[in-house]
Amino acid sequence: MLRCIMAQPLNFPLDHLRVYWQTLDNKVVHTFLCGDNGKMYEALEYQGRSQLFWDKLQEGNFSLLLSNLSLSDNQIYKCIVMKNETKFIVIHEELITLNVGASYRPSDPSDPEVNEVESGEEVTFTCSSSNGYPEPKVHWTDATHNGLPATSVTLHKNMGQYSVFSILKLNVTTDLNLSCSIENQLLQENITIRQFMVKVRNNGSLSIPDKQRHDLTQATISISCVVILVAFVGFAFWLYKRKPSSGFYNEGTLMRTSPPTPESTHTPPQRREKEKRKKKMKEKKGYYCLIAKIVIDVMSIQHEVLKFLIFL
Structure with a gap:
């Protein structure tokens, strides 16, 4: 709304009143001519978009309501109020700036x-x-x-x-x-x-699933290291026990060899060599069985530990 208000109410009838609203380039926005709207004088772009408050005119309020605003309405407007005293004289004039904005x-x-x-x-x-x-x-x-x-x-x-x-x-x-x-x-x-x-x-703000996965990975690596260490210790222990012993491992059980008999001292060389190879094969088999048993036991422990970590 473009405000245009006189300090005092009118002391004459509206049929002696003229009101002009126009732009600085003299385009007529709205007119009130002696009790009637002068629509024929209004510029085309303002027709149907402007109106005065008729019930406020006698109070000296000549404000203009301009609707359907566009950015082209960003202008300075003149409000001119005239009174008929044998001829029309200007009794009030104002310049009003209209700023139109568009929301983002x-x-x-x-x-x-x-x-x-x-x-x-x-x-x-x-x-x-x-x-x-x-x-x-x-x-x-x-x-x-x-x-x-x-x-x-x-x-x-x-x-x-x-x-x-x-x-x-x-x-x-x-x-x-x-x-x-x-x-x-x-x-x-x-x-x-x-x-x-x-x-x-x-690292300090891992999600719960990622943290569990991280812990399980660390546990798996640790247990794998233990498996390797135990296997190595078992092998070293087997070597240690093998030196003083005249026996061999068979299916995880230490077997003692019998002392040589008189007949064995007369065994042909080829037969003795064959028996010697068989003895070594049995010793290797016993070693592999021992290591396999150790690895299976440790892997079983590893499986139980992982189940415990997942449960946590």
């Missing part, structure tokens, strides 16, 4: 965008809106409402309206909640256009 609206989804990043990673955030007026201000803020300087702000003007695109780049080391808002100072609006939630992945 989100052009992206309103739900917060969630990102999961590595600590120290550079992250690019974007924010945009269009069809607003006048030129906006872009604000990036974190959860504590601290302002963050935008890396870049790009403006485009089309048909009198602005489109804005802003970029913010950050090296993220902690979890963040960010928001991008666009301020329209004319309309006194500060609209949140986009929100972001950033989660940082690091």
Whole structure:
């Protein structure tokens, strides 16, 4: 509404009154001529969009209601009030500036965008809106409402309206909640256009499944090392026991050889060599059986430990 109000009410009838609303380039916006609307004088772009408050005229209120505003209505208007005293004289005149604004609206989804990043990673955030007026201000803020300087702000003007695109780049080391808002100072609006939630992945903040997987991996490595160590110790023990013993292992049992008989001393060399090879084969078989038994026992222990960790 364009305000035009006299300090005192009228002291004469409305049929002696003329009211003109026009632009500085003398385009007629609205007229009131001696009790009648002078629509024939109004410029085409204002016809059907303007009206006076007839019940307020006698009180000295000549304000104009202009509807269906567009950016082309951003102008300075003149309110001219005249009284008929044998001829029309100007009794009141005002200049009124009309500022028309257009709101900026989100052009992206309103739900917060969630990102999961590595600590120290550079992250690019974007924010945009269009069809607003006048030129906006872009604000990036974190959860504590601290302002963050935008890396870049790009403006485009089309048909009198602005489109804005802003970029913010950050090296993220902690979890963040960010928001991008666009301020329209004319309309006194500060609209949140986009929100972001950033989660940082690091060793101290593993998710529960990842932490369990991490623990299980460590346990598996540790137990595997134990298996290798036990196998090595078992082999060393077997070598130690083998030197003083005249026996051999058979299926995990230590077997003693009988003292040589008189007949054995007369055994042909080929037969003795064959019996010697058989003895060595039995010794190796006994060793392998012992090691296999140790490994199976340790693997069984490992399986039970893993089941316990998973249960936890």
